[in-house]
Amino acid sequence: MRRPRLPRRRAGGRQRLTRGGHRMRLRDLLGEALAGVAARPSRLALTTLGTVLGIAALVATIGLGQTAAGQITERFDQVAATRVTVAPGETDGPDGEVALTQLPWDAPERMKRLAGVASAGTFATVDVAGDPVRGVPYGTQEQTVPVAAASAGLFEALGARLSGGRFFDEGHDERGDAVVVLGRYAADRLGINRVDSQPSIFIGDRAFTVIGILDAVDYRTELQDSVIMPMTTARELYGLEAPEVLEVRTDLGAAQLIGRQAPIAIDPNNPDLLDVNAPPAPGSLRDNVSADVNGLFLALGGLALLVGGLGIANVTLLSVLERVSEIGLRRAVGAGRSHVAGQFLIESGIVGFLGGLIGSTVGVLATVGVSVVRDWTPLLDIRLALVAPLLGGLIGLAAGAYPAWRASAIEPIAALRSG
Amino acid sequence: MTPPVVEMSGVGRVFAGPPRVEAVRDVDLTISQGEYLSIIGPSGSGKSTLLHLLGLLDRPSHGVYRLDGVDVSTLSERRRTRVRGERIGFVFQAFHLLPHRSVLENVELSMIYLRVPRRERTARAVATLERVGLGHRLDFDPITLSGGERQRVAIARALVAQPSLLLADEPTGNLDSGNAASVLALFDELHAEGLTLAVITHDDGVSGRAQRRVRIVDGVMADVEAEVVA
Ligand SMILES: Nc1ncnc2c1ncn2[C@@H]1O[C@H](COP(=O)(O)OP(=O)(O)OP(=O)(O)O)[C@@H](O)[C@H]1O
Ligand SMILES: [Mg+2]
Numbered sequence: 001m002r003r004p005r006l007p008r009r010r011a012g013g014r015q016r017l018t019r020g021g022h023r024m025r026l027r028d029l030l031g032e033a034l035a036g037v038a039a040r041p042s043r044l045a046l047t048t049l050g051t052v053l054g055i056a057a058l059v060a061t062i063g064l065g066q067t068a069a070g071q072i073t074e075r076f077d078q079v080a081a082t083r084v085t086v087a088p089g090e091t092d093g094p095d096g097e098v099a100l101t102q103l104p105w106d107a108p109e110r111m112k113r114l115a116g117v118a119s120a121g122t123f124a125t126v127d128v129a130g131d132p133v134r135g136v137p138y139g140t141q142e143q144t145v146p147v148a149a150a151s152a153g154l155f156e157a158l159g160a161r162l163s164g165g166r167f168f169d170e171g172h173d174e175r176g177d178a179v180v181v182l183g184r185y186a187a188d189r190l191g192i193n194r195v196d197s198q199p200s201i202f203i204g205d206r207a208f209t210v211i212g213i214l215d216a217v218d219y220r221t222e223l224q225d226s227v228i229m230p231m232t233t234a235r236e237l238y239g240l241e242a243p244e245v246l247e248v249r250t251d252l253g254a255a256q257l258i259g260r261q262a263p264i265a266i267d268p269n270n271p272d273l274l275d276v277n278a279p280p281a282p283g284s285l286r287d288n289v290s291a292d293v294n295g296l297f298l299a300l301g302g303l304a305l306l307v308g309g310l311g312i313a314n315v316t317l318l319s320v321l322e323r324v325s326e327i328g329l330r331r332a333v334g335a336g337r338s339h340v341a342g343q344f345l346i347e348s349g350i351v352g353f354l355g356g357l358i359g360s361t362v363g364v365l366a367t368v369g370v371s372v373v374r375d376w377t378p379l380l381d382i383r384l385a386l387v388a389p390l391l392g393g394l395i396g397l398a399a400g401a402y403p404a405w406r407a408s409a410i411e412p413i414a415a416l417r418s419g
Numbered sequence: 420m421t422p423p424v425v426e427m428s429g430v431g432r433v434f435a436g437p438p439r440v441e442a443v444r445d446v447d448l449t450i451s452q453g454e455y456l457s458i459i460g461p462s463g464s465g466k467s468t469l470l471h472l473l474g475l476l477d478r479p480s481h482g483v484y485r486l487d488g489v490d491v492s493t494l495s496e497r498r499r500t501r502v503r504g505e506r507i508g509f510v511f512q513a514f515h516l517l518p519h520r521s522v523l524e525n526v527e528l529s530m531i532y533l534r535v536p537r538r539e540r541t542a543r544a545v546a547t548l549e550r551v552g553l554g555h556r557l558d559f560d561p562i563t564l565s566g567g568e569r570q571r572v573a574i575a576r577a578l579v580a581q582p583s584l585l586l587a588d589e590p591t592g593n594l595d596s597g598n599a600a601s602v603l604a605l606f607d608e609l610h611a612e613g614l615t616l617a618v619i620t621h622d623d624g625v626s627g628r629a630q631r632r633v634r635i636v637d638g639v640m641a642d643v644e645a646e647v648v649a
Contacts, residue, residue, distance in 0.1 A: 028531045039519035329515040332476065333576070334504015334532035336497060412476045416511060417467075 029339065033346035037354075040319075044351060047315045050308025051355025051395060052362065055388050057301030059363025060370075063380040067371050081279050082118070083219065084259050086246040086266060089275040101273040102242035103266065105231065108153045110265045111246065116254030121154025122243030123220065126234045131204030133227060135190035145186050147203060148226040149234035149243075155181075157247040158217045165195035165212030173230040176237075181212040183224035190227075201227065206237065219247070255279050305395060308355060312399035316348045320407040327407055328415025341408035348400025349393050356392015360385050422488030424583050424615045425450035425473060430482030430492075431638075432468050442468040444638040445482070450584070455610040456617045457629035465638040466619045467588055473617060474586045475503040487583055504532050508577030512589035514569045516561040522548065522572050523557045529580045547579040548572070551605060567598025574605060578614075585609070587618045591625055603628050 037044060088101040103122060104110070111120035126147040133145040154160075155167045168179050180201065182192060192199050192210055200207045208229065217223055234240040246266070250258045259278025263271035320327070327340055364385055371378035425448060432443040442465045450456050460466050471477035472484065475491060478499070484492045491502060508529075516525050526544040535543070548554055551571040561569055570590060577585055587606075591599035607628060610616055618629060626632050634641045 025534060028537075032531065035520060035524070325513070325515055326517055329517070330528070330532070331500070332474070332503065332507075332509045332515075333529045333580070334500060336500045336532075339532060413471045416476070416515070 029342055030346060033343050033350060036343065036347050037350050043315065043319075044354070047312055047351050048308075048355035048358065050304055050311040051352055051392050052308075052359040054301050054303075054305030054308045055356045055359025055392050056362035056366065057297055057304055058391075059360050059384060059388050060366040061297035061301060062384055063363060063367030063378070064370055066381060067367060067376050067379045069379075082250045082252055082255055083279065084248040084250055084255055084262060085277045086248070086262050087244065087275045087277075088242070089273050101267065101270060103244070103246055103274075105235075105243065107243060107246045107266050108151050111248055111258075111262065112153075114258060114261055114265055116251050116258050118249045118251055119153050119156035120246060120248045121151045121157045122231060122246050123151075123154055124149045124231070124234065124240055124242070124244040126229070126238050126240055128203055128238060131206075133190065134202045135192055136200050136202075143189050145189060146222070146226045147234075148223060148228045149231045149240055150181075150223075150228050151231045151243070154247055157249045158219050158223070159249070160217045160223070161215045162212050163215035165210070167212055168230050173232050176232040176235075177230065178206065178208045178233060178237075179211045179230065180208045181214065181228045182210055183214050183226045183228065184216075185225050186227055187213045203227070309352075309395045309399040312348050312351055312355075312396055313402060316344060316351075316400050316403040317406065319347075320344060320403045320410075324410060324415045327410050328412045328417075331412035332416065337408040340410075341404040344404040344407045345397060345400045348403065349397040352396015352399065353389050353393035355396070356389035359392065360388035363388070421452055422485070423449045423451045424454075424487060425617075426483075426485040426488075427472075428483050430472060430479045430484055432465075432472060432477065433480040442638050443472065443479075443635075446635075446640045448633065448640065450615060450617060452615060453610075453613050454615055455606070455628075455630040457626035457632045458617060458619045458635060459621055459623075459626045459632060460635035461621065464635050466621075466635055468638075469635065470586050470588050470617070470619055473584070474507045474509060475499045504529075505580065506583045508580065508582035508585045510570070510573050510577050510585065510587040510590045512592040514561075514566075514573045514593070516569055516572055516576075518562055519560060521558050522553065522561060522564070525561060525572055526576045526579050529576050533580060543579055544575070547575045550578070551575045565598065566594050567601055570594060570598070570602050571605065574602070578609070583615060585614055585616045587616070589620055590618060591620070591622065599625070 086103070086107070088103055090100055105122075107122055108120040111117050126149050128147050133143050133147070135143075152168060152170045152173050160167070162181075163184065165181070167181060168177070171177075172179050182190065182201075187193065187210075190201055192201070192213070195210055195213060199210050201210060202208070208227075214224060231240070231243065246262075248258060248262065255278050259276050262276055263274040267274060330340060330343075364380060367380055368378045370376075427446055427448040430443065430446045430448075431441065434440040434442055446469065458466055458469065468477070472479055475486070475494075479492050482492065483490060486502065486506060491499065494502065517528070520528075523541070523544055526548055527540045530540045530543065545554070545557065548557060551574055553568060553571055553575065556564065556568065556572075561572060564572065570593075574590075590606075591602055594602065603625060606616060606618065610630070616629075618625065620626050
């Protein structure tokens with residue numbers, strides 16, 4: 001049986017009315033706030049909706065961005081990352097004509113001077129004025145085989161491999177020797193499968209010695225169908241005016257830099273007239289892919305979060321007005337203004353956190369769902385899924401600030417009068 | 420020798436308005452340890468205002484108020500809140516129980532802001548609820564209780580922090596006569612155990628149970644019919 005305790009008396013004249021410490025335990029404050037939130041479950045669902053949508057949009061956007069970037073990176077192999085091509089561009093001339101630039105013959109040499117260039121070579125198709133291409137013996141079936149010209153460096157720049165023989169070198173090129181390398185399919189059509197006997201082919205009535213047959217190339221697979229002669233040979237015999245394209249193979253990671261330097265090295269006077277094709281940096285590639293989509297979704301997500309925050313603020317304010325008598329009672333049993341403010345602040349923080357938690361889950365599921373449909377490997381920074389609920393909590397706290405302040409300003413006597 | 424629980428001299432409360440209202444004027448009031456006092460008076464006479472002053476929910480415009488011998492009229496709000504939580508128990512006409520929280524939690528609430536450890540809180544709340552005859556209602560939602568039961572929960576909540584003074588404002592105002600009688604019987608028992616009580620009412624039947632009655636009219640404490648019972 002309990003006895004009401006007599007007031008504490010202390011020896012000595014001065015008396016103390018309170019027992020030290022004046023802060024409520026944080027755990028109790030949390031407990032009260034949780035109970036306050038849990039007491040109104042149906043309202044909770046509506047209140048969190050905005051935050052759920054906002055966080056879900058953010059997580060899904062970032063998640064899909066990361067996933068898409070991951071797919072690109074996977075396909076983004078080293079070979080593609082080291083290829084730079086330069087072609088003459090066209091601009092409108094002063095009198096309305098189209099001005100064409102030309103690649104200089106020595107473009108490969110100019111490129112070789114740049115640090116970071118592994119190999120460089122030029123390519124052009126050759127107009128043989130309808131001359132037929134024939135294999136040996138002279139007189140076998142005529143073939144329309146395309147004829148191309150290459151500088152000595154082109155083979156290395158394209159990563160070409162031979163099934164037999166050799167490539168022509170700079171010596172052949174400078175002298176304008178009548179030698180050719182055959183593409184694999186061109187060799188088939190011309191009936192040539194060995195080069196050790198130094199076979200010849202004829203273009204029109206000019207004879208060329210076949211010194212090598214291609215097995216494979218990384219790019220410009222049209223070379224496999226062609227008869228390929230040195231640039232100088234094509235220039236002297238067929239009046240080739242200029243190379244069509246310059247192929248450069250760079251060191252790994254140097255492609256973007258070489259892409260910027262190439263036009264100046266090749267045509268210092270009119271660098272703008274050249275069309276340069278360099279691979280984008282891995283980073284810029286990822287940014288490009290996701291930037292346009294992301295911008296929209298992030299904006300929508302941000303808007304939803306703003307609306308969600310306002311929603312929480314609104315409902316918390318409503319709840320403060322509804323619970324005036326509770327506030328009065330708490331003040332009567334010893335709650336200070338800060339306790340009342342703290343409780344409402346934490347309540348709205350909890351609401352925001354729950355919204356963030358649900359939203360984060362929805363966002364992750366959306367990312368996985370889209371990935372499955374599009375046959376992607378879902379990639380998501382796990383920290384994002386963990387940070388998102390905290391973001392929701394922060395939004396809740398911010399949204400609760402004003403209602404909490406209003407609650408703390410309510411006078412206990414006014415609060416107890418009502419209801 | 421112990422000082423009286425309440426010692427008010429020249430206490431007044433003016434609401435600046437407009438209109439300016441002198442709700443309580445120059446009250447001198449002493450409540451001794453273990454005394455059972457009732458405060459009567461017509462509606463609007465200032466009873467509730469006086470109770471708010473006694474309970475440190477409000478601050479006198481002038482005068483000196485000593486609680487347990489210490490001047491509390493000049494305390495900071497923070498200190499007043501603290502003293503209120505530890506020394507005063509309130510019982511209201513409207514009960515003011517938290518809905519959707521169990522009877523036990525409602526009673527524990529009185530100790531939460533006083534940093535009483537959880538275990539002790541629960542033990543004391545259970546003991547106090549048993550004391551008021553509600554040991555079988557611990558997990559009920561107050562909404563499901565009768566008016567008399569609700570007021571007994573409120574009394575348990577007021578008692579559990581072991582206050583120096585129990586203040587009740589029309590505690591039977593919302594109750595039928597049977598429930599009112601049981602609440603008053605509880606007050607009698609608590610008084611007999613040594614609790615100091617001040618009960619506001621305009622019901623003579625209620626005020627008649629007290630040891631001493633004071634009347635307040637237009638904020639003035641009319642000289643008490645100092646009929647000492649028992
Ligand atoms: N916050 C306030 N501002 C202005 N006037 C007030 C305020 N609180 C009370 N009053 C006035 O003070 C007077 C006393 O009010 P109080 O509530 O103390 O009366 P009461 O005796 O408790 O009445 P009842 O029996 O109806 O509860 C009333 O005239 C009331 O209008
Ligand atoms: Mg009143």
